[in-house]
Amino acid sequence: MLWALTGCTTAIPGEPVPAAGFHDPPEQWSSSEAAVPVPRATDGFDPCQLLTQQELAVAGGGTGVSHPDNPLPGVCSFPLAGELGNTAAVGFHEAYESAPQRQPRGVRTEVEGHSVWLYCEVVETYQTCTATTAIRRDRSLLTMLSVRNASAADVSDMLFHLTKAALHKLPPG
Numbered sequence: 001m002l003w004a005l006t007g008c009t010t011a012i013p014g015e016p017v018p019a020a021g022f023h024d025p026p027e028q029w030s031s032s033e034a035a036v037p038v039p040r041a042t043d044g045f046d047p048c049q050l051l052t053q054q055e056l057a058v059a060g061g062g063t064g065v066s067h068p069d070n071p072l073p074g075v076c077s078f079p080l081a082g083e084l085g086n087t088a089a090v091g092f093h094e095a096y097e098s099a100p101q102r103q104p105r106g107v108r109t110e111v112e113g114h115s116v117w118l119y120c121e122v123v124e125t126y127q128t129c130t131a132t133t134a135i136r137r138d139r140s141l142l143t144m145l146s147v148r149n150a151s152a153a154d155v156s157d158m159l160f161h162l163t164k165a166a167l168h169k170l171p172p173g
Contacts, residue, residue: 055161056088092140106119
């Protein structure tokens with residue numbers, strides 16, 4: 001019994017590692033200073049073409065037709081396998097700087113040098129995470145993932161892969 005009690009008090013060496021491939025920024029920025037190392041073009045891109053069935057496999061795979069302008073204009077949602085209601089979405093949204101005001105409990109992180117505002121919340125029984133990625137001063141890449149009965153760490157890990165896949169499809173511009 002003593003072992004069980006002392007096991008909870010043992011210090012674990014090392015530093016925590018950010019989940020999902022999202023990384024802490026190398027320096028502290030204010031939330032209004034978005035890092036955009038490579039501005040990305042968005043003109044002429046159909047958000048429904050930003051994620052393939054193969055890329056959606058990391059989140060269980062797509063199960064049906066994509067839904068343009070859902071849940072927001074300029075965003076495309078994809079029903080996922082698994083639980084009814086599991087959904088991924090990707091598209092273009094307003095400037096990165098608006099995300100911290102809309103989602104004050106989110107955290108600033110980065111993907112390949114681009115500032116990302118990561119926000120996770122349980123909505124009913126669905127862990128829902130959004131990543132607002134700075135791609136231009138006036139636009140962001142918005143990726144969302146909602147998975148029933150999942151942890152924030154698991155959903156943000158899957159979301160990282162979707163965010164990176166969509167970011168790679170956007171040419172410099």
